[in-house]
Amino acid sequence: MTVSTEFSSKYFSLISLAEGVWAALSIPGTGSWSNAGIIDMGDQTIIFDAFATPTAAQDLRIAAEKLTGRQATIVLNSHYHLDHVSGNQVFQDVPIMSTKLTREQIAIQQPRLIEIFKNNPEYLDQVKAELEQEESYQKRQELEDLLGEYSMILKDTERFKLTLPTITFEDTITLNGARMYAEFTTYGGGHTCSDSFLYLPKEQVIFLADLMHIGYHADFRQGNVDQWINILERVKKLKIKTIVSGHGGIGTAEELDKMIDYLNTLKQISVDWVQHEGTIENIDEIDIPKRYASYGAPSIFHYNIKSLLEKGI
Template sequence: MMRIRLIAFLLIATLGTMAIAANRTGQTPSARPPGTSYKAPAFTFNKITDGVYHAVGTGSLVVMSNATIVEGDRDVLVVDSHVSPGGAWALREELKAITPKPIRWVVNSHYHFDHSHGNQIYGPEVEIIGHEFARAQILAGKSQDSPAREFFVGGVPATIKTLEGRLAAATDEKTRAQIEEQLAIQRNHLEGTNAVKPTPPTMTLTRKMTLFRGGREIQLLFLGRGHTAGDVVVFLPKERVVATGDLLVNGTSYMGDAFFTEWIQTIEVLKGLDFDTVLPGHGAAFTGKAKLDHWQAYMRDFWEQAQKFHKAGTPWEEAAKLVDLRGQAANYPAIRAPGITPNHAMRRAYEILDGKVK
């Protein structure tokens, strides 16, 4: 009896030590979440400077936003967690080829579903940092039940049906293979987004937080309201790099939660930071400050027109079709016709003009 107890004790002690060892060298091991049937790699890690990477989705797994990776002396900070636990899991797996250091910090640039819905894969050894507004929004269910999520993800079941129809009608092998690949990606995307349990930041800031990780200074800054009421940019002053989330993207940003006039001002504050390289939440990284001017000009144009439509009593749905931003096409070549999609931007403008937004 005594011997069995001793063996049991030794066994438990050994397992315990093994578990501690696993935690020391890496992360809390987590099971592969739903939504991870994909052909690796899911990400391309673009090296910006030593230990700093911009992780951009390849399309083999729908991740919907970029991540920024900042390696410290002992651990790694990641900006944003993508649209699903599967996306965040894939990033963490693929990051192992870049660095053996564990992820200890995840920053949510803002509360939107496509930047925070992978938070749940991170264990208690990881702090998730966001603006206090982001935490409040996620806790209130606003990342899940949002017009933005409905617009960008709500159509996935219909897309799958369409692809199934096309597959049934397709005869040649090459076309069938292409449709099957698309179907697999969309089915996996649906499985991944269905598995989301919105998980708020464990640590919040209102203005500024700075992490010193060895020689690396990492500033988390709230520069004013803009894309949402709680956007955080991650600024590396020595490396002259800033990760901007959706406050500034490579292209036009979603404006359904925008504070238009404040956003123009916040971009002005962003201009005051001393950086060369911008790592946006969507689209490719870029250098210089010209795109800050372009985005301000776009918003000024939109806001002026929105005010005119509102004053004239034009219904917002109509105004969203009539608004003409072709004057900005030199900087945003995707603009070819009047109208703004999604029309959430105009609805938001009217809500502000009606005094419904605090």
Template sequence: MENHYFTCEEVRPGVYAAIVKEGMGALGNAGFVNLGQVTLVFDTFALPQAAAELRATAESLTGNPVKYAVNSHYHGDHTNGNQLFKDCVIISTPKTKEKIAEAFAEQSLSERKTALINFLQKAEERIAGTENDQLRRSLEINLSDKRRQEEAMDLLEEILPTLLMENKLVLECSKRSVELHHFGCGHTCSDLIMYVPKEKVLFAGDLVLVDNHAWMGHGRPEEWLTILDRLAPFEIDAVIPGHGPVGGPEHIGKMKSYLKDMLSFVCAHKQKGLTAEEILLKPIPLKHAILNSAHMYERNVRFLSDYVEHAAISHS
């Protein structure tokens, strides 16, 4: 079946990746697994319309109803579609549930609309003044995504997880099992991964991205590195990332390199007394200069400039 918001790839028999289409508003990747008599969905996109399409596709391709939906972390690009799964068992950590609730409570609908409209206006101005082609392309995709979010804002409904896990949860079903693991604070204050042992597939959420700058500002980069180290014992043949195309186990190492390089890069310049604005005038570390989501690089430098100063850390 043709999908408007994502492309569907059967990574292994019964294990599917739902990779978002750029600028269509779904934002964060999702996926689903045929467990036998029921289906599990991993993450639920940023738009209810995309989530509806995800559920219809999952049930069509597996031939089974969706019983479980997993929230890898609290960010709306992975959880705003929960309302399409409110009749299912929605799984997360307690902290993720708490943060989803906080996100809805922080601003009223009118306040969220006003903030997003202001963002859209500033984004248009930023694009007009940007000479770097790669950055302009990234900003244009982000603007397109945000416009679709603004259009769907009236449709959003707060639906919280109903089954909470701490460290590990295994779902044993007739066709295959899946393992949910929570290793702590990395990309956010609470991130979980899903491992399909029979097919050796890792659903990484935003702990692993492929060919994209990774937003670092809601987590703890050093603990993120520790989490990635803890994936070493897993036999992994394919990685479904939070953003970017389906990857392989080598992308776990590339994610570690990105985090280490960004920390080292900012630390080195902070030790020379440079401000975030001055660091941003320097060339991007070469091997990361071609990554997508280029607008995240600036956000990361600003975050890390403050982070390394207050954490009193150094990297070489």
């Protein structure tokens, strides 16, 4: 893996993973808000996920054209969350693909969320106020990053245009190119109701989107922990050298076990809390385990515990 010097962006860093394969790692607080990918198939160019804002996505499109010598030919949406699909409009002249469920949720959720941001500009003041009071380094960093992401989303609200996937698939679709082939696959929902990933069998590279977080707390409030674990257990059966996370860095196959351990650990913490007569109201008393203490987005930890307790674990 090497840092690509062929294109520079203030929204993401380009990492070369194999010939014709790049990870676009989000620079926190800039409006990208999640990781993406660029794959040169030899005669086609795949974009995996499209960032949180059109501004960041425009740089992604330009980067793909400079790296591959052609315009993007297809965009893949891993799931419906705003930070992965709000850049779709930059690619509205090319096919966009997702599962049927993901398409349905983008249609419902994206306009609603954009309206919330548009009608509540005071979010920025709220985050600034919290930042002034916060003493924890990790939480301060989280708030600073959120302030940057929210600022960019608010800046782009007037130009947002709902751009839905034009092609939907079930299970797996193989994308064939002159140089390589790729498999766009869903095993169902774990992080959301429907999560897809991109696997390059020959290169043994996998873009797992938010099914994988490396160095960040993973949010499962809108998902199902047990299904998520099952998905990752199935992914483990693939030959993998390199994993690109949805948030955080790049890792190897061992990150799958770490992610599974994270999910199981939070489940067990929730079970223990109930057994010791803990309540939702006092979950802030639960300490984040030391091995996750340095993870980004620490507020997600307690949101996750609350979600598990509300769902009855």
